[in-house]
Amino acid sequence: MQQQLTLQDIYRARRRIAGLALRTPLVRSEALSRRWDCEVWLKLDSLQPTGSFKLRGALNALLGLEPMQRERGVVTMSTGNFGRALAYAGQHLGIPVTVCISRLVPNNKVEALRQSGAELVIHGDCQDDADREARRLRDEQGLAYVPPFDDPLVIAGQGTCGLEIMEEQPDIDLLFAGLSGGGLIAGLGLAVKSVNPAAEVVGVSMREGAAMLASLAAGHPLQVPEVHSLADSLGGGIGLDNAWTFAMTQRYMDRGYKVDEVQIARAMLHFLHEEKMLVEGAAAVGVAAVEQHRLELSGRRVAFVVSGRNLSNETFAEACRLAGERPYAYL
Numbered sequence: 162m163q164q165q166l167t168l169q170d171i172y173r174a175r176r177r178i179a180g181l182a183l184r185t186p187l188v189r190s191e192a193l194s195r196r197w198d199c200e201v202w203l204k205l206d207s208l209q210p211t212g213s214f215k216l217r218g219a220l221n222a223l224l225g226l227e228p229m230q231r232e233r234g235v236v237t238m239s240t241g242n243f244g245r246a247l248a249y250a251g252q253h254l255g256i257p258v259t260v261c262i263s264r265l266v267p268n269n270k271v272e273a274l275r276q277s278g279a280e281l282v283i284h285g286d287c288q289d290d291a292d293r294e295a296r297r298l299r300d301e302q303g304l305a306y307v308p309p310f311d312d313p314l315v316i317a318g319q320g321t322c323g324l325e326i327m328e329e330q331p332d333i334d335l336l337f338a339g340l341s342g343g344g345l346i347a348g349l350g351l352a353v354k355s356v357n358p359a360a361e362v363v364g365v366s367m368r369e370g371a372a373m374l375a376s377l378a379a380g381h382p383l384q385v386p387e388v389h390s391l392a393d394s395l396g397g398g399i400g401l402d403n404a405w406t407f408a409m410t411q412r413y414m415d416r417g418y419k420v421d422e423v424q425i426a427r428a429m430l431h432f433l434h435e436e437k438m439l440v441e442g443a444a445a446v447g448v449a450a451v452e453q454h455r456l457e458l459s460g461r462r463v464a465f466v467v468s469g470r471n472l473s474n475e476t477f478a479e480a481c482r483l484a485g486e487r488p489y490a491y492l
């Protein structure tokens with residue numbers, strides 16, 4: 162086992178990324194607090210300049226590079242949000258960024274990447290194909306490979322989100338976040354449990370293609386088929402050679418839930434109707450988990466990481482159909 166990450170790494174990340182990533186608001190949800198008879202807080206990382214929390218880890222990874230690597234540039238693989246964040250970070254720091262994505266990535270995210278200034282490579286039909294291409298470019302062009310989650314600097318960057326939550330509301334005792342590769346849960350869990358070891362950290366994935374939950378159940382990293390979901394930002398594997406996030410999720414995540422597409426759709430529409438926010442499926446899975454699994458929250462202080470807002474019109478229309486509502490004309 163390699164060296165472990167500590168709270169210090171998260172403080173270091175925060176000093177590095179301050180001013181480039183937003184310290185996002187933590188706002189109380191009256192609607193959800195009333196509905197579940199508890200205190201509900203929403204951590205609005207959807208307000209980050211690139212529309213997701215991924216900017217935290219991307220900035221920390223680039224700011225941690227050696228000067229020679231900075232000059233040569235970096236390559237990554239991403240469903241969209243990490244690639245977009247790394248492209249933005251590269252532009253602001255003057256570091257060339259190449260992003261490899263699969264053909265499954267939705268159009269709005271591809272378009273955003275094209276406009277971000279990054280070199281875009283579309284390769285294969287799943288994230289693992291895109292990842293192989295990224296590693297090939299690393300070897301061929303001498304680029305530094307920045308993984309979207311399984312990296313200590315990325316995890317420490319994502320952890321700054323948890324630090325902010327606990328500084329503002331240290332009595333929060335239950336936290337929900339979307340779970341894919343586990344970078345968010347790993348960083349969040351480390352930060353939260355360093356401040357309050359009794360706080361519970363819950364990860365939520367979609368029903369099909371929940372690679373981390375399958376891996377945790379098996380006791381080792383597993384490959385699972387990638388399936389279309391409203392929570393498209395949660396797709397993809399955890400890497401069979403996972404070095405960081407699998408062990409950290411095992412250690413810091415207390416419970417994991419899967420949610421059905423229709424529940425994700427309803428939760429997205431909750432955000433629209435009650436919170437007046439348009440969010441991604443991946444950002445709504447926590448609320449979906451409470452509803453689907455009828456979790457008892459009475460009297461608790463609960464935070465949800467609202468992790469992203471990069472929602473395509475097509476996916477939003479699909480959510481409306483699934484939830485039994487007519488798509489909205491203004492989209």
Ligand SMILES: *Cc1c(COP(=O)(O)O)cnc(C)c1O
Nearest residue numbers: 242339341342343344345468469
């Ligand atoms: C990447 C992402 C997640 C999951 O983060 P991991 O670190 O891969 O577990 C959740 N929500 C959104 C919006 C994301 O982009």
